Amino acid sequence: MDKEKYEKLTSSQLTACLSGFVLGAGVLILPRILAEAVYQDAWISACIALVYPLYIVLVSSYIAKEHPENNILNINRKYFGKFFGNMINGIFGLQFFIYSGTVIGDYNRIAEISIVGFLSPLKVIIFCIIATAYAASKGVKVFGKLSEVINVFIIPVILITLFVFKEGSIGNFKPAFDAGLPDIIKISKSALYFYIGFEGLVLIHPYVQKGVDIKKASLKAFAFCSIIWVWSVAATIIYLGPDLIKKSLWPFTLVYSSVNFPIINNVRYIFMFSWSLATFRLLSGHILLSHTVINDFIKINMSSIFYVTLPLLGAYAYIATDTLIRQKIVNTIPLFYVIFNILFLSSIMLISRFKKKGTSKG
Amino acid sequence: MLKALKKYFTDNRVLAIAVISFVLYIYCKAGNKFVPIEEIAIPSAIGYDFENIDEETKYGVSLSIYTYSDGNVETTVFTGKANTVPETRSTRQVELTGKFLLGLEKVVVISDEAARFGIKNLLEALWVNPAINDNAYFVVSKEKAEGILNFKVESKKSPGDYIDHLMSHLDTFNFFSENYKMIDVIIRAESEGRSVVLPYIEIKDDKLKVTGMALFKKDKLVKSIGLEEARVMNLLRENNAQGIIQLRKSTKSYLSFYGTSKRTVDYKIEEDKFVFDIKLKIKGSVVSNSMYKNLVKDTEVKKTIEKDLKREAEKLSYGFIKKMQKDYEVDCLELGRCAAEKYGRRKNIDWDKVVSESEINVSADVKIVDIGRGDL
Numbered sequence: 001m002d003k004e005k006y007e008k009l010t011s012s013q014l015t016a017c018l019s020g021f022v023l024g025a026g027v028l029i030l031p032r033i034l035a036e037a038v039y040q041d042a043w044i045s046a047c048i049a050l051v052y053p054l055y056i057v058l059v060s061s062y063i064a065k066e067h068p069e070n071n072i073l074n075i076n077r078k079y080f081g082k083f084f085g086n087m088i089n090g091i092f093g094l095q096f097f098i099y100s101g102t103v104i105g106d107y108n109r110i111a112e113i114s115i116v117g118f119l120s121p122l123k124v125i126i127f128c129i130i131a132t133a134y135a136a137s138k139g140v141k142v143f144g145k146l147s148e149v150i151n152v153f154i155i156p157v158i159l160i161t162l163f164v165f166k167e168g169s170i171g172n173f174k175p176a177f178d179a180g181l182p183d184i185i186k187i188s189k190s191a192l193y194f195y196i197g198f199e200g201l202v203l204i205h206p207y208v209q210k211g212v213d214i215k216k217a218s219l220k221a222f223a224f225c226s227i228i229w230v231w232s233v234a235a236t237i238i239y240l241g242p243d244l245i246k247k248s249l250w251p252f253t254l255v256y257s258s259v260n261f262p263i264i265n266n267v268r269y270i271f272m273f274s275w276s277l278a279t280f281r282l283l284s285g286h287i288l289l290s291h292t293v294i295n296d297f298i299k300i301n302m303s304s305i306f307y308v309t310l311p312l313l314g315a316y317a318y319i320a321t322d323t324l325i326r327q328k329i330v331n332t333i334p335l336f337y338v339i340f341n342i343l344f345l346s347s348i349m350l351i352s353r354f355k356k357k358g359t360s361k362g
Numbered sequence: 363m364l365k366a367l368k369k370y371f372t373d374n375r376v377l378a379i380a381v382i383s384f385v386l387y388i389y390c391k392a393g394n395k396f397v398p399i400e401e402i403a404i405p406s407a408i409g410y411d412f413e414n415i416d417e418e419t420k421y422g423v424s425l426s427i428y429t430y431s432d433g434n435v436e437t438t439v440f441t442g443k444a445n446t447v448p449e450t451r452s453t454r455q456v457e458l459t460g461k462f463l464l465g466l467e468k469v470v471v472i473s474d475e476a477a478r479f480g481i482k483n484l485l486e487a488l489w490v491n492p493a494i495n496d497n498a499y500f501v502v503s504k505e506k507a508e509g510i511l512n513f514k515v516e517s518k519k520s521p522g523d524y525i526d527h528l529m530s531h532l533d534t535f536n537f538f539s540e541n542y543k544m545i546d547v548i549i550r551a552e553s554e555g556r557s558v559v560l561p562y563i564e565i566k567d568d569k570l571k572v573t574g575m576a577l578f579k580k581d582k583l584v585k586s587i588g589l590e591e592a593r594v595m596n597l598l599r600e601n602n603a604q605g606i607i608q609l610r611k612s613t614k615s616y617l618s619f620y621g622t623s624k625r626t627v628d629y630k631i632e633e634d635k636f637v638f639d640i641k642l643k644i645k646g647s648v649v650s651n652s653m654y655k656n657l658v659k660d661t662e663v664k665k666t667i668e669k670d671l672k673r674e675a676e677k678l679s680y681g682f683i684k685k686m687q688k689d690y691e692v693d694c695l696e697l698g699r700c701a702a703e704k705y706g707r708r709k710n711i712d713w714d715k716v717v718s719e720s721e722i723n724v725s726a727d728v729k730i731v732d733i734g735r736g737d738l
Contacts (some may be wrong), residue, residue, distance in 0.1 A: 039707065114492040118394045127386060167541070174703035241553040242707065247489075257496035257545040266465070266495065 006141070008209040011217045013144030017204065018221035020147035021289070022053070022197035023154070024282030025106045027228060028250040028275070030194050031236040035251070037187040038179035039242035040172055043234045045184050049191035050226050052338060056198045057222045059345045061215035064205035066352045072202040073296045079351050086297065088344065092199075093293025095337045099196065100286040100313060102329055104128050105320035107279045110250060115272050121321050129314055132284040136291065137303045140207040143288055150281050151224075153274040158228055160259055160267065161235045167258040168238035193334040194229065197282070198222065199341050200289045287313075403427045403460030406437055406522025407469040408498075409507030410484050412476040413443055421476075421483070423450040425467075426511040426522050427460070437520035439511045447487040465493040468526040470500050470544065471507040471563075477576060477583035485548055485581065496545040499529040502576040502583060504564040513570055524570065525563070532561065532572065536589065537596035537605035537623060551581050555698030555713045559595070562586045577694045579714060585690045594682040597623055597675070598640060598724070599695045607644070607678075607728075609653060609670055617653045619671055621646025621728070627700040636720035638697050642675060647732045658737050668728045675726040683722050693717040 009017060034042035067075055072092070077085035108124050116124065135146060177184070201218055208214060236251045239258050245251045256268040264270070291302050294309065320326045371378040409424035424441040442454025455462060470488075472481055488494050503510045515524045532538040542560055550556040558578035563570060575592035577585045587595065596603055603623050610616040621644040628639040648657065648667070657663050686694060691714060698713025705711075 117492075119390055120393075123390050127390065130382075130386070171700070171703045175706055178706060240549060241556075243554055244549055244552045247552065254496070254545065257543075260497060268496075 004209055008207050009141060009144045009204070009212070010209055011212045013141075013148055014208055014212060014214065014217040015221045015224070016147035016151050017140070017144045017285070018198060018201060018218055019151060019225050020143065020281045021200040021285040022195065022225050022282070023228060023278050024103055025110060025275070025279045026194035027232045028110065028252045029106065030191060030229065031233045031245055031251045032248065033190050033194075034187055034233060035237065035242060035245035037190075038184050040174070040237055041177060041179045041184050042187075042237060042242075042245075043173070043230055044176070045188040046191055046230045046233045048185060049188040049195060050229070052192055052342075053195045053198050053222060053226070056341060056345065057201070057218045058215075059349050060198065060201040060205075061218050062349055063202055063345065063352065064208075064214045066356065068210075069206055071204070071206050071292075072348070073293065075348060075352070079348065089293055089296065091340065092344065093290050095196070095333075095341075096200070096286040096290035096293075097309075097313065097316075098329065098333055100283055100290065101316040101320045102326050103279065103283055103286065104313075104317035105322075105326045107276070107283075108317075108321050109323065110272075111276075113249070114253065114268070115276065122318065125314055125317050125321070128280065128283060129310055129317070132280050133287050133306055133310055135280075135284040136288040137306065140204050140288065143284060146284070147281055150274075150277050154228075154278055157271050157274045158231065160271075161231070161255050163259045164235045164239040164255055168235075168240075170238060172237050172241045173234075189335065190331075191229075192338050193330050196334055196337065197285070199345070200285065202345070203289055203292050397461045400430075401460045402463045403440075403458050404463060405467045406520045407471060407511055407525065408467050409439075409441075409511045410470065410472045410476050410481070411441075411507045412473065412479055415443065418445065419479075420445050421447050421450055422508065423447065423454070424508040424511050425454070425458075426520055427458070428520065435520070437511075437522065439508060441508055447483050463493075464491060465495055467495055467498050467522070469522050469529070470498055471510050471525070472500065472502050472560075473507045474502060474504050474576075474583065474586070476507070477502050477578070480582045481547075482551075482581040485551065488544060489548060494544070497543045499526060499542055500544060500547050500560050501525060501529065501542070501572075502560050502562050502586070504562065504573075504586075510563070510565070510570070513565055515570060521570070528563075528570075528572065529561065533603065535605050536593045537600055537603035539596065539600040539603055551578070553699070554707050555693070555700070555702040556696050557692060557694050557714075559599070559694055577690055577692050579692050584692055587690075591682055591685070594678045595686075595694060597642065597644075598625065598679055598682065601625060604646075606649070607671055607675055609667075609674055611653060615653045616650070617648065617667065618650045619644075619646055619667075619728070619730070620649045627697055629697070629701050629704070632721075636701060636716055638701070638717070638720060638722045640679070640695070640697075640722065640724045642679075642724065642726040643729070644671075644675065644726065645729045645731050647734060648730055649734065651733075651737065655737075657733055664730055664733075668730055671728040672726045675728065676724050679724040679726070683724070687718045687722070691715075691718045697722070 030046065031042060034045045038045055063072065073089045076088050079085070080088060104125055107128065108121050111124050112121065135143065205214060232252045235255050236245055239255050240251060248254055253268055253271065256271050259267040261267060291305060291309065294305055295302055298305065320329065405425040405427050407426040411422035411424065413420045413422045420443050422441055422443045424439050426437045426439050429436050429438050440454050440458050442450030444450045444453045451462060511521050513521055515521055517524070529542060533540045547558050550558045560576045560578070561572045562574040562576045564573045566573060574586055574588045575595060576583050577587065593605060597605065601624055604620070606618055606620050608616055608618045624643040626641045630637050651657055654663050654667055657667065686692070693714045697717050701713065
C-alpha cells in the first residue's frame with residue numbers, strides 16, 4: 001500500500017499530469033493562427049476543435065478502464081502481434097518526439113524576443129533539454145507532483161487576464177459567424193496541433209493509484225485546458241479587437257498590457273515567467289512519453305538512453321528553430337497523427353470491446 | 363579518478379546539481395556584455411519631431427534621460443536626427459554617455475507637426491520592440507517635442523514624470539478617459555471604426571498644461587480642439603467618464619452638476635442613410651447650487667433641474683456633432699465601431715465619411731443621486 005502511495009499518481013496528480021502534456025507555448029500563438037482566417041469568430045473555431053481532444057480523452061479512459069495493468073504498448077503487442085505491435089508503438093511514440101522539437105523551437109523564438117534576448121538559440125535549447133530531461137528522468141510520479149505545483153502558478157496568471165473586461169469590449173465578438181461556418185470549421189483544423197497531448201493517458205494509466213476514477217480525472221484536465229485555450233482566444237479578441245491580433249506574433253502576451261499594478265512596470269514578464277514553467281513542463285512530459293516508448297523497445301533505464309536521444313533531440317530542435325521548417329512540420333505532421341490516433345485508439349477500443357463480449361459469452 | 367568522482371557525485375546529488383547549474387550559468391553568461399546600472403541611459407520621456415534639414419524631412423527623436431549627481435535627479439535631453447526612426451538611435455548614441463535602453467519611458471510626446479504627417483512609423487518602431495513599455499502615455503504638443511522635454515517644470519520633476527502625473531489624473535474632470543496609452547493608441551489606430559484622440563498639451567503662461575484634444579484620422583492628426591469642445595466630445599465618446607455640467611444665469615447664479623457618464627449607441631438605416639442614436643446616462647450629484655430654491659425639500663425642483671441639465675447636455679452635444687460632421691469630418695465618437703458590430707466588418711466602408719453624412723440623435727438622461735449636505 002505504501003508503494004502504491006509513493007509511486008503512483010493520485011487523482012489530482014493525474015489531472016495535473018494530463019494538463020502538463022498539453023498546455024504550453026501554444027496558447028500564446030493560438031489566437032493569431034485562428035484570427036488570421038476568421039477574425040472575431042476565432043473563439044468558435046477554438047471551441048469546435050475541442051472535439052478531437054474530448055474524443056481522445058473518452059476513448060483513452062475507456063481503454064484505461066478495460067486494461068488497468070497494461071499500457072497501450074503491451075496491449076498493441078497482444079492484439080497485433082510482436083512485429084506489427086512494435087511498429088505501431090514506434091509510430092505512436094514518435095509523435096511526442098516530434099512535438100518536443102517544435103515546442104523547443106516555439107519557446108526558443110519567444111525566449112529570444114521577450115525573455116532572454118542575450119542568449120543564443122543553442123544555449124536556450126541546451127538549457128531547456130537538460131532541465132526538462134532531468135525532470136522527466138525522475139518518472140511519472142515526480143512529473144505528477146511537478147505538474148500540480150506548476151498549475152498553481154498558472155491559475156492566478158490566467159485569472160489576471162479577467163482585467164480585459166475593464167479595458168476591452170465584448171462587442172468585438174460581433175457580428176458572430178461573419179466568416180461563414182465552412183471557413184470557421186476549416187481553420188479549426190489548425191488548432192489541433194495545440195490540442196495534442198492527451199494521448200499520453202494510455203501510456204501512463206498503469207501508474208495511477210487503484211480506485212482513482214480515471215475518466216473523471218481526465219475529463220477534469222480536459223475542462224481545465226479547454227477553458228484556458230478558449231479563454232486565451234476570447235480574451236485576446238475582447239482586448240485587441242479582431243483586426244490587430246494577426247499583427248502580433250504572440251497576441252496573448254499583449255493582453256497583459258491591460259493589467260496595471262502599482263510598482264510592477266510590466267506584468268507581461270510575470271506571465272512569461274510562469275508560462276515558461278508551463279512550457280518546460282510540456283517539454284518534460286513529451287520527453288517522458290517518448291522515452292517510455294523507447295524504454296519499452298530497449299529495456300535499459302531512461303537516463304542511459306538520454307546520452308543517445310538528447311543530442312538527437314537537440315539537433316532536431318536546432319533545425320526546428322527555423323520558423324519556415326517548423327511551420328512545415330506543424331502544418332503536416334499533426335494532421336497525420338490526428339487521423340492516426342483516432343483510427344488507432346478507436347480500433348483498440350473496438351477490439352477490446354469485442355474481446356470482452358467474446359469472453360463474457362464464452 | 364573518474365570513477366571516484368562519479369561515485370562522489372552520486373552520493374552528493376545536491377552538490378552535483380549545484381555544480382551543473384553553475385557550469386550552465388557560466389556557459390550562458392559567457393559572451394554577453396553586461397553593463398552596470400549607472401551606465402544605462404534610462405529615458406523618462408520620448409519626443410517625436412519632424413525637422414526640415416537641407417530641404418529634406420527628417421525624424422527627430424529626443425530622449426529625456428535621467429542623470430544622477432549629488433543626490434539630485436535631473437534630466438538631460440539628447441536628440442537624434444535622421445531620415446528613419448531607428449537611424450535616430452545611431453545618430454543619438456554618438457553623444458549619449460550610456461547604453462540606450464527602452465522600456466522604462468513614461469511618456470511619448472509627439473509634436474503637432476509630426477502628428478499631422480502621421481505617427482505610423484513611430485508606432486511601427488514601438489510595436490516591433492518587445493521591451494517597450496506598452497503603458498506609456500501618448501500626448502500631442504503644440505510646440506516641438508524637444509522643447510517640451512527641455513522645459514523646466516517648477517516642481518523640479520523631469521518633464522516625463524510631470525506629464526505622467528498630469529495624464530494619470532486627467533480623468534477626474536472634463537470627462538477624460540484613461541486610455542491614452544501606447545497600446546490603446548495602437549488598438550484604436552488599427553481597428554475598424556475606431557479613432558485615436560489624444561490630449562493636446564501646450565506651454566502657456568510658463569506652465570505645461572493640457573489645453574484640448576487632438577483628433578486623429580487613422581494615424582494622422584486632422585484637428586486639435588479646445589478644452590470646451592473636448593469636454594463635450596469626451597462626454598459623447600467615453601464610458602464611465604467624470605466631469606461637470608453647469609447651468610448658468612449670471613456670475614452669481616448657477617448650478618454645477620458633477621456626473622459620471624455612460625453611453626450606448628444604436629443605429630438603424632433609413633433610406634440608405636445611417637441614423638445613429640446616442641443615449642447618454644449621466645448620474646451624479648449637485649456640487650453647487652445658487653440658482654434653484656428649495657432643492658432639498660421639493661422633488662419637483664429636482665425634476666426641473668434634471669430636465670434643464672438634460673437640455674443643456676443635448677444642446678452642447680448637438681453643437682459639437684454639427685461641427686464634427688461639417689468641419690472635422692472624423693468619426694471621433696467611434697460610432698463606426700458600434701455600427702460595424704452589427705452591420706459587419708471588413709466591408710471597405712469609410713466610417714469617417716459615413717458618420718459625417720449620417721443623422722445623429724442624442725438623448726440624455728440626467729439623474730441627480732445626491733445633493734450634498736444641503737442648501738446654503
